[in-house]
Amino acid sequence: xxxxxxxxxxxxAEAGPALRRxxxxxxxxxxxxxxxxxxxxxxxxxxGVFTYLPLINNIYYSTLDxxxxxxxxTVVGLDNYVTFFTSSDAAKVLGxxxxxxLVTVGGSMVLGLLIALALNSKVRGTTFARSAVFAPxxxxxxxxxxxxxxxxxxxxxxxxxxxxGLGQQxxxxxxxxxxxxxxxxxxxxxxxxxxCAVVYLAGLQSLPQDVMEAASLDGANGFRRFxxxxxxxxxxxxxxxxxxxxxxxxxxxxxIRIMTPLGNGTSTLIYEAYLQAxxxxxxxxxxxxxxxxxxxxxxxxxxxQLRFVERKVHYS
Amino acid sequence: xxxxxxxxxxxxxQTIAGGYIPLILATLVVFLPLLWMIxxxxxxxxxxxxxxxxxxxxxxxLENYNIAMTTVPFAQFFLNSTIVTLVGATVKVLLAxxxxxxxxxxxxxxxxxxxxxxxxxxxxxxxxxxxxxxxLIAGLGGKNTLWGIILPGLGTAFGTFLLxxxxxxxxxxxxxxxxxxGAGHWRRLWRIVVPVSVPSIATVALVTVVSEWNDxxxxxxxxxxxxxxxxxxxxxxxQNSEGNGSGWGILMAGAVLVIVxxxxxxxxxxxxxxxxxxxxxxxx
Numbered sequence: 001x002x003x004x005x006x007x008x009x010x011x012x013a014e015a016g017p018a019l020r021r022x023x024x025x026x027x028x029x030x031x032x033x034x035x036x037x038x039x040x041x042x043x044x045x046x047x048g049v050f051t052y053l054p055l056i057n058n059i060y061y062s063t064l065d066x067x068x069x070x071x072x073x074t075v076v077g078l079d080n081y082v083t084f085f086t087s088s089d090a091a092k093v094l095g096x097x098x099x100x101x102l103v104t105v106g107g108s109m110v111l112g113l114l115i116a117l118a119l120n121s122k123v124r125g126t127t128f129a130r131s132a133v134f135a136p137x138x139x140x141x142x143x144x145x146x147x148x149x150x151x152x153x154x155x156x157x158x159x160x161x162x163x164x165g166l167g168q169q170x171x172x173x174x175x176x177x178x179x180x181x182x183x184x185x186x187x188x189x190x191x192x193x194x195x196c197a198v199v200y201l202a203g204l205q206s207l208p209q210d211v212m213e214a215a216s217l218d219g220a221n222g223f224r225r226f227x228x229x230x231x232x233x234x235x236x237x238x239x240x241x242x243x244x245x246x247x248x249x250x251x252x253x254x255x256i257r258i259m260t261p262l263g264n265g266t267s268t269l270i271y272e273a274y275l276q277a278x279x280x281x282x283x284x285x286x287x288x289x290x291x292x293x294x295x296x297x298x299x300x301x302x303x304x305q306l307r308f309v310e311r312k313v314h315y316s
Numbered sequence: 317x318x319x320x321x322x323x324x325x326x327x328x329x330q331t332i333a334g335g336y337i338p339l340i341l342a343t344l345v346v347f348l349p350l351l352w353m354i355x356x357x358x359x360x361x362x363x364x365x366x367x368x369x370x371x372x373x374x375x376x377x378l379e380n381y382n383i384a385m386t387t388v389p390f391a392q393f394f395l396n397s398t399i400v401t402l403v404g405a406t407v408k409v410l411l412a413x414x415x416x417x418x419x420x421x422x423x424x425x426x427x428x429x430x431x432x433x434x435x436x437x438x439x440x441x442x443x444x445x446x447x448x449x450x451x452l453i454a455g456l457g458g459k460n461t462l463w464g465i466i467l468p469g470l471g472t473a474f475g476t477f478l479l480x481x482x483x484x485x486x487x488x489x490x491x492x493x494x495x496x497x498g499a500g501h502w503r504r505l506w507r508i509v510v511p512v513s514v515p516s517i518a519t520v521a522l523v524t525v526v527s528e529w530n531d532x533x534x535x536x537x538x539x540x541x542x543x544x545x546x547x548x549x550x551x552x553x554x555q556n557s558e559g560n561g562s563g564w565g566i567l568m569a570g571a572v573l574v575i576v577x578x579x580x581x582x583x584x585x586x587x588x589x590x591x592x593x594x595x596x597x598x599x600x
Binding site for chain 1: 340349366423425433445529537
């Protein structure tokens with residue numbers, strides 16, 4: 001953590017007696033006060049209105065029985081939450097969210113680590129391969145979703161063609177609820193594993209070289225070295241990735257919307273909240289209550305992260 | 317790591333098996349779907365609707381692009397996306413520079429508390445705010461307008477955070493000499509801080525451009541008329557009208573139009589983009 005310059009007083013004081021301008025701040029302090037507001041206020045107001053205010057409004061809306069677009073609403077207290085948690089929806093949506101999140105997080109982290117190991121080898125072309133693997137992460141989820149939907153198409157898709165060559169029938173990726181979840185998970189992992197690979201690569205490259213070499217002199221072979229040295233030493237990176245990929249998996253929307261518009265088997269919390277308010281039902285209050293549940297989960301993960309990052313994840 | 321016996325046969329085999337093959341496989345897994353998209357966008361319908369797969373199109377035809385452009389107003393989508401991205405990114409980068417400068421270099425009583433509020437905002441996902449923001453913006457008459465698409469995303473916690481971290485590392489000496497010369501905050505910001513921070517600002521700008529271009533959930537909700545749709549939303553419209561099956565070539569042409577611009581930007585400036593998007597992993 002390099003912080004050479006924070007607030008000026010101490011820095012000026014260190015600069016020597018030539019700069020003795022310590023007292024008599026009042027005029028400047030007042031001027032700085034207004035300069036700060038002029039510079040920072042527009043951004044702070046925007047963040048307040050469009051990030052903080054919605055959190056409060058969401059909680060308020062979640063207590064209403066309210067059809068989107070209707071002028072009137074009735075306060076129903078916690079009814080929306082009761083409806084959600086006592087209906088069969090809750091189990092289905094929470095289950096889908098859990099499966100989607102765990103498999104995408106696990107899949108992209110394991111594959112990301114494997115690719116990072118390959119990228120860490122001393123052969124030519126790793127820089128190019130690194131960029132290539134990262135590329136899907138920056139591409140439009142809508143575009144990517146369409147491309148993969150074509151690949152998975154049971155009639156004219158490449159995958160169906162390959163399976164026909166092997167004498168197999170293509171599964172009904174789109175119509176079968178379980179398979180559609182599998183399909184979206186595969187594409188999500190494809191799109192996001194480059195992120196994990198690049199972060200893991202940075203972690204691998206910051207491992208202490210002397211320790212690794214000592215282990216190899218002791219006769220530990222590559223795999224042993226990886227399991228007993230690299231994996232534990234990478235735990236801060238793993239923890240960081242676990243949190244960030246979990247947060248983004250819980251917010252995954254674009255691919256689900258494009259590949260399975262009706263949410264058939266792929267209704268995660270975020271998608272269910274979207275469908276309830278903006279799909280066929282216009283149930284604004286109910287949708288808000290699902291958003292609040294999602295936000296509570298995200299908040300818990302974030303708090304856990306802050307707790308652990310403070311205590312455990314320090315390199316030097 | 318090939319430290320011993322550099323040219324032994326075992327070593328060469330190991331380098332190829334352990335080094336090149338995984339790299340080539342990983343690269344192919346990324347590129348083949350994208351290559352497939354591009355090839356398919358130039359195929360005639362008969363080459364797509366067939367059980368007998370042809371990899372390379374027999375003749376390159378722009379027909380799919382033509383149909384995509386006439387079925388839905390693609391040129392309009394492209395223009396809308398460009399406006400939203402340029403205006404949104406410019407304002408966001410500007411706000412990020414100003415806020416970060418204020419947080420680091422201007423004396424103010426509650427700076428730490430403000431910074432914590434920005435950090436927390438960084439963690440609030442925009443997805444949970446869509447319904448309240450929809451009601452707010454629709455109430456202001458922003459439905460189906462470009463400003464309605466742009467406005468809610470303008471506040472920037474990410475850019476502010478990233479630039480603040482960078483400004484903190486600037487050596488005190490360069491600013492002090494400017495202060496002695498009597499330069500005010502405005503001049504110090506534009507003459508000194510911004511010029512020495514170009515790489516960091518470029519990182520913020522590029523990451524912002526990419527995310528504005530790809531942004532989907534908000535424009536999808538706040539627009540339902542083609543005149544104000546952005547590319548990703550327009551692509552959804554195209555998907556609805558082309559349905560499943562016969563229109564794949566047309567849909568791939570649409571996908572090319574949304575994916576390729578970012579792919580080009582990424583290829584040219586990937587160093588900054590990767591650094592910006594993986595920021596935080598190194599600083600913990």
